[in-house]
Amino acid sequence: MQVETSCISWQGATDPRGYGRKGKGTREERYVHRAAWVRANGEIPEKMQIHHLCGNRLCLNVEHMVLLTHSEHTRIHAYEKWQPGGALRERDWTR
Numbered sequence: 001m002q003v004e005t006s007c008i009s010w011q012g013a014t015d016p017r018g019y020g021r022k023g024k025g026t027r028e029e030r031y032v033h034r035a036a037w038v039r040a041n042g043e044i045p046e047k048m049q050i051h052h053l054c055g056n057r058l059c060l061n062v063e064h065m066v067l068l069t070h071s072e073h074t075r076i077h078a079y080e081k082w083q084p085g086g087a088l089r090e091r092d093w094t095r
């Protein structure tokens with residue numbers, strides 16, 4: 001997976017994990033990257049998570065995001081810990 005467009009970085013507030021937030025409250029929908037995904041692609045199915053292909057948690061470019069299950073998401077991050085970028089080369093996550 002090649003990320004060919006550039007990141008659109010959120011300039012506002014972030015939460016302790018480094019994700020962009022807007023407004024108050026604790027609902028996940030307030031995460032700005034989730035809001036950007038919903039605007040572009042519609043509702044996020046229950047239990048699916050957004051992964052940033054670009055690794056930039058503040059990025060709002062939906063071309064840089066893929067939906068993964070929790071287990072896939074955990075796996076890709078565990079894999080990337082010991083081989084940065086490796087998981088992206090191994091599989092085209094947009095398919």
Ligand SMILES: [Zn+2]
Binds near residue numbers: 054064
């Ligand atoms: Zn990005």
Ligand SMILES: [Zn+2]
Binds near residue numbers: 050051052073077
């Ligand atoms: Zn991720």
